[in-house]
Amino acid sequence: MKAIVCQEYGPYDVLQLQEVEKPVPKDNEILIKIHATAVNSADWRLRKADPFIVRFFFGFTKPKRAILGGVLAGEVEAVGKAVTRFKQGDQIYGSTGMSLGSYAEYKCLREDAPIALKPQNLSYEEAAAIPFGGMTAIHFLRKAKIESGQKVLIYGASGAVGTAAVQLAKYYGAEVTGVCSTSNLEMVKSLGADKVIDYTKNDFTKSGEKYDVIFDTVGKISFFETKSKLTKHGYFLLGSAGVSHTLLGVGTSLVGSKKAIAGVAQEKSEDLVFLKELIEAGKYTSVIDRTYPLDQVPEAHRYAEKGHKKGNVAISIEHEKS
Numbered sequence: 001m002k003a004i005v006c007q008e009y010g011p012y013d014v015l016q017l018q019e020v021e022k023p024v025p026k027d028n029e030i031l032i033k034i035h036a037t038a039v040n041s042a043d044w045r046l047r048k049a050d051p052f053i054v055r056f057f058f059g060f061t062k063p064k065r066a067i068l069g070g071v072l073a074g075e076v077e078a079v080g081k082a083v084t085r086f087k088q089g090d091q092i093y094g095s096t097g098m099s100l101g102s103y104a105e106y107k108c109l110r111e112d113a114p115i116a117l118k119p120q121n122l123s124y125e126e127a128a129a130i131p132f133g134g135m136t137a138i139h140f141l142r143k144a145k146i147e148s149g150q151k152v153l154i155y156g157a158s159g160a161v162g163t164a165a166v167q168l169a170k171y172y173g174a175e176v177t178g179v180c181s182t183s184n185l186e187m188v189k190s191l192g193a194d195k196v197i198d199y200t201k202n203d204f205t206k207s208g209e210k211y212d213v214i215f216d217t218v219g220k221i222s223f224f225e226t227k228s229k230l231t232k233h234g235y236f237l238l239g240s241a242g243v244s245h246t247l248l249g250v251g252t253s254l255v256g257s258k259k260a261i262a263g264v265a266q267e268k269s270e271d272l273v274f275l276k277e278l279i280e281a282g283k284y285t286s287v288i289d290r291t292y293p294l295d296q297v298p299e300a301h302r303y304a305e306k307g308h309k310k311g312n313v314a315i316s317i318e319h320e321k322s
Helices: 041-050 052-058 124-128 131-143 160-173 184-192 224-231 243-250 271-281 294-305
Strands: 002-005 015-019 031-037 071-081 091-095 107-109 116-117 151-156 174-181 196-199 211-216 230-238 259-261 288-295 312-316
Touching: 015 230, 015 294, 031 124, 041 052, 041 294, 071 107, 071 124, 091 124, 091 131, 091 196, 091 271, 116 271, 124 288, 131 160, 131 211, 131 230, 151 160, 151 294, 160 184, 160 211, 160 312, 174 184, 184 196, 184 271, 211 224, 224 230, 230 271, 288 294
Parallel strands: 151 174, 151 211, 174 196, 211 230, 230 259, 288 312
Antiparallel strands: 002 015, 031 071, 031 107, 031 312, 071 091, 091 116
16 A cells, blocks of 8 residues: 655655555454545654654654554445444544554554544545544643633634634634634634634734633743733643643643643544534534645645644545556
8 A cells, every 4th residue: 555654753855655565454443445634733743753752752763653644534444353333334534543654545443543433524635634623622622611601712723723723612602712814814703713813913912801711722822921811710721732831731730720731632532423513513614725645745744834724734545446
């Protein structure tokens, strides 16, 4: 099968299209014929080993798992003899977790992995764009005890996590303010934001507004810069935190009435089922900036790494007809 292989840490051109062995499912696994994946911030950070601590988990001198990619949408081609949750022909979407491996034509996953049936009204590319941003946004908003009537500010509202957070906060009944660049204001409004702030022209920390939740989806602001903009029991969420920010979040969450929450989002199949229901009910949509074929994953990384994408960068995987 064809796959994009990463044999060393470095710039986007370390990613190479190669022929590799097609996996075979174990008894508790399903074999997925991947039709689409996506390039997210976690992917290019892992490719670069940025931050350096990545090397302690994924290989010190080079990646332990040569095929990157953390999300997928595709069709179940085969199932192990112990599998009961899925059957051959099911259309699914989800995350590969720490095993990575979605920059390929096929991937085996345990049936209890964070995967679920694909929303029927989405293409494979649209479905692959959902898990990273959607599950991250759900995780952090629930940590902040999101509820109707709260004032929520989403910083980086036009990215993968930001576009998900805007829609989910609105679903929960919050008054949502999105912070993004000039070119993305209308798109963020279209997702349901009640107010938008152009960060190139206005600094939300200089306004008189206070928020119950401030969600930094891109790791660009700090708790100390924004804590005065939180209500007495407000939450500061770091959805794209580096190691130093994560440690800060743990520390500040233990002191005072204002809380900072950082860390890695927990990925759950039930959250994918929840998102599927919202999507099929027309209450949540997939946002895709660009779509590339598998052999252009390096270019997709180059574009995503610039940090200006609207929503998601999808990868379409074509299979030769047998």
